[in-house]
Amino acid sequence: MTSSSGDEKTDREEQEEALIALIEHRAKEVDHLRTRVTYYTSQLEESEKRLEETERKLAHLRILLLERPANILRNGKHDQRPQLVIPAVNPKLSVPIKLEETDSKSIPTHGKNTMKEKGNRTRHEQEGGETQSKGTKRKFEQREHKDLIQMVCSSSSPRIINCQSSNHIPSQHKRKLRSLALCPTNDQLFVTSALDGLVNLWQIQGKGSSASLLSTANCASIKHRRWPEDIAWHPHGGSLFTVYSADGGDSQIAVLNLNKSKERERVTFFEDKPHVKGIINSIMFMPWEDVCFVTGGSDHAVVQWTEKNGEDSWKPKVLHRSMHSSAVMGVAGMQQKQMVVSVGADKRIIGFDLETGRADYKHQIESKCMSVVPNPRDFNLFMVQTSTPERQLRLFDIRLRRTELHEFGWKQESSESQSALINQAWSPDGYHLTSGSADPTIHIFDIRFNSKKPSQSIKAHQKRVFKAAWHHSLPLLISISSDLNIGLHKII
Known part of the structure; x- marks a missing residue:
């Protein structure tokens, strides 16, 4: 018995030693594999950086080739102004629009600076020419699709955006700002709107300095003098569209024509009122x-509006009108197919296919969508803003x-409250998102x-940030x- 017990003990010891050796x-x-993963991860990140740098160099070269003919004047002399080199992978070319002759009373007077700005506007109008006539279609810009979804969460370290000290300019609004929108056809122009009902048109100077x-323009609604809840540029760039409220028979949609000089002719309110109650949010x-x-x-x-x-x-x-059970807070169109995505306070995300006339995408999350x-x-x-603290931005694949x-x-x-007035914006390359906050950040x-x-x-x-938008090309x-200021933050 003793010998048998000893043999069993020896076998167990041998098995234990073998398992220990196998574990080691x-x-x-x-x-070893972790070391290889770390090595190849670092190699991947370095290769990505080199690829991005090469793409930027190619973009710079293409812009130089595009701008070279513009630097030669008709008399054969070369323009002495320095070329503008824009660090964007797929640069967006500016198409100037003709602006109205603005009365000097609508612009703050600053002595010589006012005359200089007026001269700059006159020269800008002479160079810009007319916008496309009414009813004509714009030359459709077919953007190139790039698969970025595979890059989501692919790196253990972020790409840092280096910003210079910002420059702040007074917005010229008397009440809190509500909207900011960049012109789709002229990279020098953007607009702001506020609770005072005014829409201000701005021109960028000094490459963003x-x-x-x-x-x-006074864009307050006719009946109740409400401010624009949201604004959008027409794709031609010559007009702006504003939305209001359906309560009390008030105006629901207005268009601001930037090429008309007379104040009374610039803002036109639509007669159709398809929304039945409440604020038009988007x-x-x-x-x-x-x-x-x-x-x-x-x-x-x-609601879809066609010309x-x-x-x-x-x-x-x-x-x-029945796919959402609460307020629709945001709408957008998908590029690859005629699908309208809407999000609501009912926590639903709906993708409505115009060709089939039904919802092709349905999703519901645990939080209100803003x-x-x-x-x-x-x-x-696509990105959805939600009302959950520390989980405000969600990324989705429409497929x-x-x-x-x-x-x-x-x-x-x-504050812990999540506002629908804090708007997100994508960078032109699609890799970065900006968001305002209830803080000055x-x-x-x-x-x-x-x-x-x-x-x-x-x-x-100094106070809460409503929106931070990426410029298309600068x-x-x-x-x-x-705080009633506009911030200009240069990226270096």
Whole structure:
């Protein structure tokens, strides 16, 4: 018995030793593979950086080739002005529009500076020429799709955006700002709107170092003198569209024609009133060849507007009024197909296919949805702003239902309430997102960063930031704040 017990003990000891040796061997294998993963991860990040640098160099070269003929004047002499080199992978070319002759009373007077700005505007108008005539279609810009979804959460470190000290200019609004929008056809122009009912048109100066006020228009609604809830540029760039409220029989949609000089002729209010109650929260032009825009309202409705006989005549069509059970807070169009995405306070995300006349995409999350913005490069990727603290931004793939790709967020210092007035914006390359906050801070997120936190945060204003928009071609961020200032933040 003793001998048998000893043999069993010896066998167990041998098995234990063998298992220990096997564990040590496999632990070395794991360490070796981890080392290789770390090495190849760093190699991948370096290769990505080299690829991006090469793409930037190619973009610079293409811009130089495009600008070279413009630097030769008709008399054969060369223009002595320095060439503008814009660091963008796919640069957006500016198409100037003709602006109205603005009365000097609508612009703050600053002595000689006022005369200089007026001269700059006159020269700008002479160079710009007329916009396209009413009713003509714009030359449709077919953007190139780039698969960015595979890059989501692919890096352990973010790409940092280097911003110079910002320049702040008074917004010339008397009440809190509400909207900021950049012109789609002229990279020098942007507009702001505020609770005072005014829409201010600005021109960027000195490659983004400053901006001058070109004109001011009173866009308050006719009946109740409400301010514009949201604004959108017409794709031609010559007019702006504003939305209001459906309560009390007030005006729902107005168009501001920037090429008309007489004040009474500049703002036209639509007679059609398809929304039945509440605020019209969102307006967005669709990224399709046939020009149309979509509005979303507190009456749960999503309405499509198409041109009838020119920019001042539009026909509304209710796409749906029962797919949302609460206010529609945001609308957007997908580039690759005629689909209108709407998000609501009912926590629903609806993708309505215009060709089939039904919802092709349905998703519901645990939080109220405040806005939706498609990615400018990856046509399947879109972002939804939610009301959940530290999880405010969600990324989705329109091809995948009930699937969230990633989420970002921040902790607010001043308040826990999540406002629909804090608007997100994509960078032109589609890799970065900016967001305002209830704090005086711009948060920047890198979709490649495998963290939920901001890749960086910039102290930009004295009070809450409503929006920070990326310029189409200049290395510039433009922000608006409740401190009544416009921030110009140069990216270096």
